[in-house]
Amino acid sequence: MSLILPAVLIILFFIFAFMLKVWRKYVTVKITHWLLMIYTVILIIAMAVTPFISTDFPARAEGNKDSWLDLYKDLHFGAFDRVNPEYIVQREVFDYDQPTIRISSNREEDGTHIYVERKDTNDGKIEGFVYNTGFNINGYQFTDILEPIHLELNYDTLEMNHPAIQDVTIAITEKEFPITQFNGQKRTNVTTMGPDNQAIYLRIPANVEISNKHINMTYVEK
Amino acid sequence: MMSLTSANMNVVVKRQYLFKLKANIDAFSSLIGIQVIALLFSLGGMGMSGSSSSYFTLTVRSYSADVVLAFTMIWGLVTAITITTRPYRNFDFTFVTNRLTSNLSNVLFLVTASLLGGVTSILSGYLVRVAGYFFLGHTLYSSEMAVGELIIGIIAASLYILTASSIGYLFGTLAQVSKAFIIVIPALLIGFLFLDISFNPMPIQQEIYQFYFIESSFILFLIKILLTTAILFGTSSILFNRMGVRQ
Known part of the structure; x- marks a missing residue:
């Protein structure tokens, strides 16, 4: 075309x-x-x-470049309730009555940060949170255009389903240089932030063991 | 035979100006042609950047009419050179004229051409957006353009084109003064482009760029451009005045 x-x-x-x-x-x-x-x-x-x-630019991203560090720190110490609610892209509660659970990913090498909190009680529920600190281009929030990881429980396996590699093209119209020269707007110097900054936080009942040992995860310190 | 009618300078300049608008009307056809070509270049995207990770590949394309404006500045330069050539200068002898009225009417014509070039090049930015939307199928993200921004953009673009025209007018005049300048000017320009910057941390090209293109105050920019064009047109006028009649 x-x-x-x-x-x-x-x-x-x-x-x-x-x-x-x-x-x-x-x-x-x-x-x-x-x-x-x-x-x-x-x-x-x-x-x-x-x-x-024309489509208006999305809202300005509020987070800073260190937002993901704060997120990881909070999750590492189990302070999941302190995390900015805007970072939650999925929240699921699964009823679970098996003694063990397996965590799997549809990717062979999955670098996603997984934090596991063992609850004090045996309430028979696994809570799963998917976080993303947002994806922004030149400070504009484009998080919605990227599909996040999806959590799904399949019998005794909690599946982390990554979407297929997404091919995204964004067209930005810029004002001509005799305009930007005087209105203070900067020319586009594309900087992207955050597409990889995803994390998963799992809260599992005290009596449930994670059966696969090779998956890279962090048990939270409270 | 002596004429008993004394010619008023304003009337002569006005007549010559209107005549030149009609006589040089084809310059505006070439303006449209050059802008259409520049629009085609613009549709490829002014800038493109890519980024990729394990999750996605991202391509960001930016669209604007900057190329159109650059082409229009070149058009202004060439048009100004053209009107200094002998066939065009000979048009003036249709009227009661002197070097001053001829130069003034030329400058008025170039101001008009620059204004038209400025308006069309800034408005062509909208055409780039529309063509991009309908033919390239991208979602175009854009911030709204305020009326004030549009007006400032048109005035600033016109001033840039006028500056290019005044440079072209000086080059054209120099070439009329001596044919040697036809070789000397391009040689100087090429040399200027490759000026060794290793001995000078702030080369003259960068100084010129900062002087005009980085100026963020519109009033200062206006003063700088008007002074520059006045100097360039003034120098051209002085050089023309030194030339003999029909030289």
Whole structure:
């Protein structure tokens, strides 16, 4: 599609140039006047249409570049109730009555931080939280465009389902440099933050053992 | 035969200016052509950056009409050079004229052309957005443009084009004074581009860039540009005045 437009415009340009050459032989009307008028009208129409097709930038990201460090620190010390609620992307409570549980991932090498808190009671419930400190581009919150990890209980296995690798293209329109020169806006220097900063926090009953030992997880210190 | 009618300078300049607008109307066709070509370049995205992790690959494309403005500045430079050439200068002898009225009408024509170039290049930014939306299929994130920003953008863009025009006018004038400048000016420009920066921590290109493009006060920018163009047009006028009639 991206190649069609330039091709069409180039063809139109040559057709127009040819017509201009032919017309000039027979007609004395200045084509330039018409050309200028048509071009001006097209520009004005484009100006009128733009507000209807543009999408406003998402809200400004509130977190700072160290948000994920704070998150990991809080989870490490079991202070999950102190974590900013906006970081929670999934919260699940699973009824569970088996003596052991296996944690699995659909990725062979999964670097996700997993924190496990052993509850004091045997309440027969496993609580799972998926956290993400947010994904932002140039300070704008784009967290929603990325699909997070999904937790699912399948009999005696808690599955961490990562989405397939996502291919995301974002188009940003920038104001022209004679405008940004005076309004103080900075030109886009794309910086992304946070897409990998995900963490999982599990609260398991006191009597449930985690059966697989090779998964990388941290037991919380309270 | 002597004429009993004394020509008022303002009237002559006005007549010449209106005549030049009509005579050089084809310059505006080339303006549109050059902007359409620049729009095609702009649709590829002004800038592109990528990022990837184990979770995603991200491509950020940025769109703006900066390329259109750059092309329009080149158009302004070329148009100004063109109107200093002998066939165009000979148009002036259709009227009762002198070097001053000829120069003034040329400057007025270039101001008009710069204004038109400034308006169309800033408005073409909207066309880039519309074309990007309909033909490239991306969701376009953009911040709203205030009316004040639009007006400042148009004025500043016009001033940039006018500066390019005044440089072109000086180059054109120098080339009329001596044909040697046709070789000397490009040589100087190329040399200027490759000026050795190793001995100078603040090369002149950077100083010029900071002087005009980094100026964040609009009033100061306006003063700088107006002074620069006045000096360049003034120098051109002085050089023209030193030339003989129909030289």
